[in-house]
Amino acid sequence: MIILDCADAFDTWRQQARWLLSHQINPDQVSWSVQQDADLFASDTDYPDEPGPFRARIPLELLELLQNAAQFCGDQRWTLLYEVLWRVSHGDRTAMLAGDKLGSELHRRLKQVSREAHHLHAFLRFVALPVLDNAEDVAAKAALLEMSCLPEYVAWHEPAHDILRTASEHFIGRMGRHRWMIATPKDGVFYDGKQLIHQPVCPEAWQSLARNADDPHGNLWLTYYSHIFNPARLNPKVMQGHLPARFWKNLPEGPLIPALISEARTGGQRDGQAREIAERRGKVIRGKPAVPSPAADTNQAP
Known part of the structure; x- marks a missing residue:
């Protein structure tokens, strides 16, 4: 069994999966798990570091599906992706379809990721930070936060999946040129008005600022x-x-x-x-008495 650790990064997993495919290593021979101070490949068999002879043609659509599904946090997170990749690379594209047993689980995860991104857009609350007048205080606080400039708005969110980096791009258009930061228990993002900076491990200073921000309104x-x-x-x-x-x-x-x-x-x-x-007392609306219409007057001459 080959034990891999991709640090929950899709780009790292993609390189590892490419290496596995090139050596025709079956999915039941590999597993992904986080191990501290462990070698990249832990196995009873020695495998060469160079890529193998097999070259697979992977559709672009599949890569997009795998990258989106990689944001799902759960059991067999990376193993399932490699199983789908293995079947498609060997000519079985039904693994990409929701009607397939493996494809059904893939699309279920895609829906969960999409819904979690919607939750971020709907339930995130930005808090405006007070403006510091002293330039030295601004510089000191920016250094503490490891930022070139201070954010104008901060927010704290706890997503169930790793959707922050991609889903937070939604706020670039919504917030204009304002600087903002979103912190989570895992990662964080900071938009400085020009570019979005993602921190895979959210600094403690970011988390503290976002969680303790006092909303003036x-x-x-x-x-x-x-x-x-x-x-x-x-x-x-x-x-x-x-x-x-x-x-x-x-x-x-x-x-x-x-x-x-x-x-x-x-x-x-x-x-x-x-x-x-x-419990509030209502107001009494006094209107003018109704004036009877001529047709309703019984004393009117014919």
Whole structure:
């Protein structure tokens, strides 16, 4: 058995897979796992370092599928990709199709990756940082963060898959020339206004800044969210399907959601409005008395 470690990097895995294919090494003879201080190839058999004689023609469509599916975090993450690559390189392109057993798992992972990217776009919350007036303080803090300049907005997110590097490109167009940073428990990205910089291992200073940023408009947003919440239309199952509960803790409105759901179930859903709104006294609208139409006047002469 050959044990490989690609450090969860697609480019590294691709080089290793190319080497394996060139030597016609079957998928059941290789496994990928993270091992500290281990050789790249651990096996009872000595294999040459040079590429083998076999040359496979791989469709570009397959490479794109494999690169996207490589963002999926789970068991047999890299082994499944090599199994698909092996079958296609030997003429069996059904492994790329959702109707195939192996292809079905490949496309399931692609859907999970795509959905996680959508979650990043929908549930990430940027917080504006205060502007530092002192140039020396700006330079010192930028050095602490290992950045050439400070971000104007920061955000903390906890994705289930490795989608940050590709999915964060969405914000380049949305944020214009503003500088921003996104930190996760695993990696981080920083956009300096010109280019997107990805750190495979997120610096602790980035994580601390993103997690501890104080939103100056937080209370205003919470007031707005609590007043637009419509308990009469609440469907918790559907809500958690679109907004999974694992994201609540990192949303500014997250702490309000359980209480709003509880109030909806204990009366708000029946009343059709939030408790604070229901307790307000309404205004009496006094209109002019209605003027009867001529046809309704029974005393009118024919």
